[in-house]
Amino acid sequence: MRHVLAVVDDTGGASGVIAVAGAMAEVLRADVREVRIAVGSGGRDVETAVLHELEQKGTILGVLADGTLPGDVSWRVVRRSTKPVILLPSRMRTPEASRKVISRVLLPLDGSPEAAAAVTETAGLFTRTGVDLVVLHVFDQVTTPRCWDQAAHARQAWEEEFLARHCAHPGVRMELRSGVVEEQVVNVAVEEYVDLITLGWSRRIGRGRARTVRRIVADADVPVMLIPMTRRAAPPPPP
């Protein structure tokens, strides 16, 4: 039996976690399994317990509220888990604020093969189950293309190739932005009314991309699914 693990505690985030876990379970055609953390449990114990549940064979992914578990347990779990984890930003702790269905997902991709590889299976799953998938790429000082010859033709050519390399699933829509990645991810999530942000991440707290991920989780109005990157690939080619 496959299930989505809902990690709930007594601090008020439970209903949101359960709602998101239920919505994801519907997409994944899985059940929800709740794991309740008692108030007063030690951080290390909670981390161990949650990771143990996550690593169970039937667990597809876990859902946690950011910042409610003792210490920095949520991030420690995310860092050590080999399975995807959805973090609920702190502002989403009420059932009213939680999405009941996942119908549109934002998938920010930085153009690296690692990030694309991490999310490709999930992206395929979303598109197969009718979820509207919006791929976002943000041009910054590092990722801005060398040339952009003509605004209509260049966009078409660039987008076509980016999707072919990084998210070759039917029906995917692409958004491009320029600026600070975390800000643009949060902005586009609002503009596009997405129900979930899905990110591939290196699981290394403190590195550039991880900082970006933490900012997104802190500022987003929707749950953020973090999919650990496990595959090492060649250096990212442009775009």
Place this chain on the structure above:
Amino acid sequence: MDDPHHRPYDRTFEAVMFDWYATGVPGGACAVPIRRRVAMLRAAGVDVVVMGDGDRDTVGGEPRARPDGPGRLWLCVRGGDGGPTEGGPDDGAEAVRAVLVSLAERGVGAGLILIIGDRFGPPGRGTLGGSIPLIPEMARATAVSVGPEPGGSPPEVLHLGGGPATLLSLLDRQVRRRRHRRTPGVDDDPAWTIRETGGDPARHRVTEALFTLGAGGFATRGSVEEPTPGSVPLVLAAGIYTGGGAGQHLLPGPLWTGLLLDPPPEEDLRTLDLRSGVLTREETGHTPPVRMLRLACVSRPGVVAMRAEAGAGRLRAGSPLRPPPEGQVTEGRLDGHSWARVAAGRAGMAAVAAQRVGRDDGVRTLERIAAYVADPARRPVLRDAAAALEAAERAGFDRLLAEQRAAWAARWEDVDVSIPDDPAAQLAVRFALFQLWNNVDRRDEVAVGARGLSGGGYAGHVFWDADVFVLPAVASMRPAEAGAMVAYRLRRLAAARARAAAVDCAGARFPWESAATGDDVTPESGHLGGEAVPILTGQLEEHITADIAWAAVHHARWSGDRGFLDGPARPLLIETARYWASRCQVDDEGGAHLGDVIGPDEYHEAVTDNAFTNVMARWNLRRAADLVGPDHAEGRRWRALADRLVDGYHPASGLYEQFAGYFRLEPLTMEQVAVPPVAADLLLGRKRLAATQIIKQPDVLMLHHLVPEEAEAGSLERNLDFYGPRTAHGSSLSPAITACLLSRAGRPDEALDLLRVALALDLDDLTGTTATGLHMATLGGVWQALLTGFAGARVGDDGILRLDPRLPTAWGSLGLRFRCLGRRVRLDITRESVDVWTDGELWLRLDAAEARRLDGPARLPRRRE
């Protein structure tokens, strides 16, 4: 372990060289078997080289039977008293060299030669000691010894032993390979081949564009044969469009390369052989491997051919023609062959194909030949394609391949580059030339889109890229094709007249983006990254009208066709001048202005008095005035107006102001923004950028490139110093032409740095968009950077070729072959001298020396550098 499918001698060779006495017919033996093989090989198109002792008559008498055959027979005499001597003059070695030269003239490199001999001798004895002299030029040949070699054979020689029996067996294998239509290979010469292992999935579609093969106005992308996710196989034809308005795009034709391979190759090596114009593929890690060779016949417009082979259970041919991704497809059979036709509106493309499937030694073989026809105005005639196919079938695949090699050899004989100190740059320049030939190969009329025929990018729309970047390169490669590019514009003069009339102007105004009819097909909106923006180039980027007039003049100058401007191009020059005359506004003080335009720097829109546009318009007016003569009243008005056109030149600074008000913008340089090349508009945003002096590509400097005679003397250097640091090179057109300008300004080392960017643009996919097609303007710009930039080659109205070479420090010499003024010209440039060869009379002026008449070879000393 001996794998019969990977034996070095179990390949298809184009020439076989063997020793008559030692390995073929030892003393007293019967010569009949060997004569029969020689005859069969020659009949199959294989060149045979017989090495023998004694004098030429003696050697010539030995093979006796010399049936006619496409394959040639060479008789080589080993020198002296029975064997060449090491290190000294050697008749045998010289004879072999002569054979190699002759083979090379037919496009057969050393890697396609099988050498069979004996007595090659022990390692260290030297390569001249055996029955066949292994001269260094034959390093890539496959050498086999069938003799005893008691002392061992040199490492480059494969020792099989077995004497004459083995020789006969090896020759039989070659005959058999041809009879069974086995897939030939190429000469793996690193100076001529682009290789891809297919290991990086991100490169797959890039490779499809890089490996495009084209001829006769048709091109096939280099997609792999089996269905592959993400693959974009396309066959496109020049000038065959579908759709309307801005959505007009090249019509994909029926696909001819599709095969079913089960399982598909996991790893392979694909090789584009620039020298012979063929693409090959060989699977690695599997036996028998999948092998493929394909070509687009240069000498038979529209004819394409391929051979493929794989393990008998893996390869299924399927239908030889498959439907393209769009268009109305009809299919059927005609005279026993498959045909398919794609129609869209009035345009259409059709193909007729034949294929043969066979079997040999556990391998299934496939041979497929197809012929394409296309018509922009009506349904293409299948019978025309069928006739072309029938002729190709009669010739046979081997003949088509031989023709292909010879045709490409002839191209490279006329146009080539040699940079001994920089083989990587040399190969990349050859790639640029190769793809220019592939994409511009028509003599009646040719529409050269921004990505040529190598992909669907830019919809096949024709920009100034064609006239200013591609045409000057083609003019020095294939004058007739350059004429066809001008013809494309001339035949759309009526549309240009209508466009001018639509904006209440006289004359002719050409569209910024053009396709089938010559109407403007520029999209009206697009995206800078994520920012939706209006596209104003269709309305405002007017310099293209003068650019097209310039292209016609450039073609006339380089081809030496003095009647062209007075004849076919005359209406174009006159009508474009009329346009400018009606477009200019004269102020109260008599100054003439052009307002609301976009220059080549597209970061600043709707500007007034863009220096490039104004100077090009001025040049256009003056040129037309010259054409009509001083007695022509309208011409006198053009000249007077031209003299009043402001050009933004500031004598005190020596700078041209790019447009009115440019110098008042924020003086930002790229040093403060990012390392170029970079799309600065994506980085900074459109509005922010428009308030700065950052520019997309050379703008003022383009007038120094195109019409230096219109620019103030000595102004290039100052303007390069000023505008260079402000240039983002955010256009793919920019690096190559800037390299050209840097060379002219005496900064060839900086020029080489930028040339390398241009050379890598497609080969390394620097833009991330090569998958949608090659950047034709960059390819043309690369050749301009070599010829006009480093060699300083220009042709004026006086019919004199001027040279002013500037070599970068890293290059000790630069060799160029090109067409000019109806002649074939070869240059070998060093810092001390320029060796020139022409195939007829040519007036040439080197550096500041007097012009001199040349005919044949000459060494001209340099005055400076």
